[in-house]
Amino acid sequence: LSAADFREVWQHYDQDHNGYIEEQEIDRFMSDLFEAQGQILSKSDCAGLKQTLLECYDVNRDGKIELSEMIKILPVEDNFLLKYKIQNKQLTYPNFLRIWEFYDSDGSGVLERSELDSFYNRPHQNK
Secondary structure, eight states: OOHHHHHHHHHHHOTTOSSEEOHHHHHHHHHHHHHTTTOOOOHHHHHHHHHHHHHHHOTTOSSSEEHHHHHHHSOOSOOHHHHHHHTTOOOOHHHHHHHHHHHOTTOSSSOOHHHHHHHHHSOOOOO
């Protein structure tokens, strides 16, 4: 998946936009994944597979999938940090902090949904 494809998948399944793929959202993800392969999951099969998925990927054991856990399920081919390096720019710690501070507009130390949208939708320039 490209980063844009991953973002689209994430937004599709994180229906309440709280930053997690939770119970029913995981069920839908699992069902759609198997349906795309021409298979229909029973509720019991879905429950078993969901449990396995959570055991394998839910690192903090909170019963939901967060972005960092989802990227292990659906690896992304391209990566902003790698693109930065490919463009013959050196991503030093101070440069990274400048980029982070630019997108963390409220200074919370966390990139909120609107800040991530800004990051994804803006051409990456050396800030």
